[in-house]
Amino acid sequence: MIFVIIYVFALGLTLGSFYNVVGLRVPANQSIITPPSHCPSCGRRLTILDLVPVFSYLFLRGRCRTCHSKISPIYPTSEAVNGFLFVFSFLHATSIAEMLCGWLLVSLLMIVLVSDLDYMLIPDKLLLFFLPLFAVFRIVYPTDPWWDAPAGLVAGFALLALIALISRGGMGGGDVKLFAIMGLLVGIKTIILGFFLSAFFGAIIGMIGMLFGMIKRRQPIPFVPFIALGMLTSYFFGDQLIAFYLDLIF
Ligand SMILES: [Zn+2]
Known part of the structure; x- marks a missing residue:
């Protein structure tokens, strides 16, 4: 081992x-x-x-x-x-499919992270490479139920497009596409929780940064580190988090 x-x-x-x-x-x-x-x-x-x-x-x-x-x-x-x-x-992972799914998610996030930290952008080319890869993966290893993958894509796209509309450009088009293709890979529950955790980590770390004067108000900061943190937490610990949360309120 x-x-x-x-x-x-x-x-x-x-x-x-x-x-x-x-x-x-x-x-x-x-x-x-x-x-x-x-x-x-x-x-x-x-x-x-x-x-x-x-x-x-x-x-x-x-x-x-x-x-x-x-x-x-x-x-x-x-x-x-x-x-x-x-x-x-x-x-x-408890299966080959789950292990490969984790590796694919990590791979996409690490590449996009390096690009975001160096250039503050998520190139379409990278996303266009991963989209067919994730689609083929979900045909070979379908989610259970099978519609969870396309539902994740739609949810990731809709949620982020809505935020982009409300924030008027505070959220870029790259983020919308990134969440859509991640949704295709991980399904609807994980993508929605991942989105909320990303926003949560972003808010917490942003507040700490402003408190200690490391970040100025309105200063653009790379958002992918928070997306990576939120998505990986959701993917690996989502079920425990949801169970813990339900325990708390009921
Ligand atoms: Zn040198």
């Missing part, structure tokens, strides 16, 4: 490192294959040794081997988080 976990963790780290490349390059309209990864300051090509996720960053203390310019800690952090989330999905 421990070897399987190590293997899954390594898979998560390696994919996480690839997701960084995708999240960084796709919004800038660059190819994800060429040129090979290089230092953004001096252009030095990264060797196999530099590409070992997380460990190379720790070993080089976060600096380029040649020009010693700093490398953003976003990348090793998202690699490590992806590794842990892959292991968690694996341990949490």
